[in-house]
Amino acid sequence: MSFVNIKKQYIAIGMLLFVVLFFFNSKPAFQCQITPEVTTYLPTIYGITPTYARLAQKADLTRLSQTLMLVKNFHWIVIEDSEKKTKLVENFLKESTLKYTHLNVKTNSSKHSTVMDINICLFKTDTFNTSWYCASGVEQRNLALDWLRKHLKQSEDKRGVVYFMDDDNTYSLKVFDEMRKINKVGVWPVGIVGGMRVEMPLVKDGKVSGYNAVWKPFRPFPIDMAGFAINATLFLEHPNAMFSRKVQSGFQESEILKYFTKTEDLEPLAENCTKVLVWHTRTQKPSIISPSKLKHPIPPDSHIEV
Ligand SMILES: *[C@@H]1O[C@H](CO)[C@@H](O)[C@H](O)[C@H]1NC(C)=O
Numbered sequence: 001m002s003f004v005n006i007k008k009q010y011i012a013i014g015m016l017l018f019v020v021l022f023f024f025n026s027k028p029a030f031q032c033q034i035t036p037e038v039t040t041y042l043p044t045i046y047g048i049t050p051t052y053a054r055l056a057q058k059a060d061l062t063r064l065s066q067t068l069m070l071v072k073n074f075h076w077i078v079i080e081d082s083e084k085k086t087k088l089v090e091n092f093l094k095e096s097t098l099k100y101t102h103l104n105v106k107t108n109s110s111k112h113s114t115v116m117d118i119n120i121c122l123f124k125t126d127t128f129n130t131s132w133y134c135a136s137g138v139e140q141r142n143l144a145l146d147w148l149r150k151h152l153k154q155s156e157d158k159r160g161v162v163y164f165m166d167d168d169n170t171y172s173l174k175v176f177d178e179m180r181k182i183n184k185v186g187v188w189p190v191g192i193v194g195g196m197r198v199e200m201p202l203v204k205d206g207k208v209s210g211y212n213a214v215w216k217p218f219r220p221f222p223i224d225m226a227g228f229a230i231n232a233t234l235f236l237e238h239p240n241a242m243f244s245r246k247v248q249s250g251f252q253e254s255e256i257l258k259y260f261t262k263t264e265d266l267e268p269l270a271e272n273c274t275k276v277l278v279w280h281t282r283t284q285k286p287s288i289i290s291p292s293k294l295k296h297p298i299p300p301d302s303h304i305e306v
Pocket of ligand 1: 204205206271272
């Protein structure tokens, strides 16, 4: 057997081995592309969060954003109540690693004088000044809905879930799993709200039959903003659906829901509304010493972002 022949045999055996390994390898290289994302569709959740400048704002946003980092396919729409986008929120979002859209619109305070519900106005304390702030978030949520409609019209995938989120509530990751199940409008209980341990839809035979609310129970939908989510496509089907300045406090939820559903059509989630997966927590207003009472006219910490 000549040397040349042996070499040919080796090459043939080598090629055969390569072909055998290629076809019978239990983990071919292209398998890694077949991930669950491709096979199971996960609708995008659009979380709409109005926010305004205050001492605890960054603390609240930090807590919320770190929950949201654990939610798959989440798009955060943050709307500042301000004439200009603030550096604090802009930098905060940039550093967050979340998919987000940053918007801003100033609440027109002059409009409030015609609205009787002064009870939703808070006395706001910034580091250096205090002012009245009316926390209804109407303009901010409506701006987010305008953005969402434009975005969905341009997107190939018009599906999704819209959830209105306060920046200081507490959200279990499970509530996001629940809302991805909705067809039109899903509802679930909200903890510590409306003067109750839990405010919730009452469910009979898998259908919503009423509500347990005691605060303004005559509302068409006596539920908190945190207690429902809406199929995003419905916002394209109902282009006029939006929040209104003309309704009294506590009626914003009813104002938006009336466009999409009726009580009997609500989809009770969180095990037929028996589980609390979101809490209407409120951050206590911090009390700090007024800068005018401090020794230094310009405190040495004034350049530190809090
Ligand atoms: C909700 O209640 C209905 C009717 O009693 C029942 O068929 C269904 O399995 C329940 N769903 C869950 C998730 O518990």
